[in-house]
Amino acid sequence: MIAIQKVHSFKTAFDYNHKKTELLDPKEQAEVLAHNFLKYDRSDIMADVELLRQLKPNVKNDGYHVALSFAKEDVLDNKRIVSIAKDYMQGMGFDPDANYFALWRHNDGEDHEHVHVHLLLTRIGFNEGKAIVVSDSNNYKHSEALCRRIEQKYGLAVVRSSDEAQDRAPNKDELEMVQRTGKPSDRMLMQEKVKLALNQSDSVASFIRKCQELGVYLLFNQSTTTDRISGITYVMDNGFMAKGQKLGNMYKWNNISNRIQYEQSTDSKAIYEANSRTRVRFADLLSKGDERHQKRDDGSWERTKDHHAESTDYSRGDQRIERNGDEPEPSGNTSGTFGNEERISEDEKANRDQFLDVAGAAISNISGFVGGASAYDIDDDELKRKRRRKR
Known part of the structure; x- marks a missing residue:
């Protein structure tokens, strides 16, 4: 079961779902399965919800909207x-x-x-004579664990949690590229290189060295005042750049630091020097905004919003959450929007096994490319397409 969450206006979410019940085509029409209003009438429902809003006028996002999607093999009646x-x-x-x-x-x-x-709830409730607000703190982990329990209770197809999904699977475009050219994408190649470096490293210094030997340079989000590391970005010789979460959980700094011996006091210098080498080597690329940095209040460096939006393709487990208004933006990229543009997809259906099946004999093991050829040689067609688009 996949749960895609959004905390926003109850009215907006209700109207989106309600309009679908009025569609004439039965193949497109939504069906009301359950509710706890006195009757299913929009005017009455909006009046009831407005009374709750008046009890907590400071709560801007009063609706909790979640889409629940089930696997093809799950047989479920209403x-x-x-x-x-x-x-x-x-x-x-x-x-x-x-x-x-x-x-x-x-x-x-x-x-x-x-x-x-689609399940829509009011975050504002009324119990024992007083108004209450359901918190949305830690919704992501809470929902993910809950989905696993529900799968077990009802015998549903099991979806891997985000913690288990260490490698982000190739997407549709990448699979088509492999099928067409027999060559992996930049991101797939980077995954294999970093994975190889990690498997051969027992310290931060050796991890940095192994990555560079394979043509991958590291840019740590290191605080200039505390030396604390809060993230990592990888840059290949050809200029392809990705945050750890774009590659998968295995490649995030928290998981990297747990795999190798990391001590802030002893490794800060090596990390600082790695950052300096990467910034010098890719100065032109970084200055153009592909990886532009700005100083934060805590003294660390972060990327501008433009690059963040481009490179933070969330390494998805089984759900995502969006917020707006008075609530903080989560760290991951949010997808699965609701409204006229709604598109609910399965959880990155392409996995490594599918990739190998599609690639066939042309590329039975991406690791064989690592170290044997440059990224330019391996992904030349993709680079040419990128250059044409830039022109």
Whole structure:
């Protein structure tokens, strides 16, 4: 089960789902499965929700909106779906006796074989004579663990958690490229190089050295006042650049530092020198904004919003969350938007096994390319396309 969350306006989310119930095409029409209002009437529902808003006028994002998507092999009737949704809402801290909710089954996905429902709840509730607000703190981890418990309870197909999904799988474009050219993408090549360096390293210094030997330069997000590391970016000889989370959980700094012997007091110098080499080597690239840095309040360096938006393709586990208004933006990239542009996809369906099947004999092991040829030789077609687009 995949849960894609968004904390935003209850009214906006309700109207999005409600409009789908009014569509004439039965293949596109949404179905109301459950709710706890006196009756399913938009005017009455909006009036009830407005009364709650008046109790907590400072809560801007009063709606908790989650899309639950199930695997093709999950056989679920409406009664079972309602039961799962109620378990989910209660597991996330909502009380059907205190918080309003509505549940819709959608039939407009790309693959109609996949069950896809939307659950909308009011974050503001009323219990024992007082207004309460359900917190959205730590929603990501909470929801992920809850999904695993629900899968086990109802015998659903198991989705790997984000902690288990160490390698981010190739996407559709990358698979097509491998099938067409027999060559891995820059990102796939970088994954293999960094993985090889990590497997051959037992310290930060050796990891930095091994990566450079394979043509991958490291840029640590290192505080200039405390030397604390809060992230890592990889840059290949050809200028391809990716944050650790774009490659997968294995490549994030927290996991890297757990795999090798890292001591801030002894490794800060090696990290500082690695940063200096990377900035000198790729000065032109970084100055153009592909990896522009600005100083933060804590003295560390961070990338500008433009690059952040471009390179933070979230290494997804089983769900994502979006926030706006008065609530802080999460660190990962958010996807799976709701509204007219809604597109709910499966959880990166392409995995390493599929990649190998598609690539066939042309590329049975990406690791064979590592160290045997330059990134330019391996991915020349892709580089040419990139240059043409830049012109």
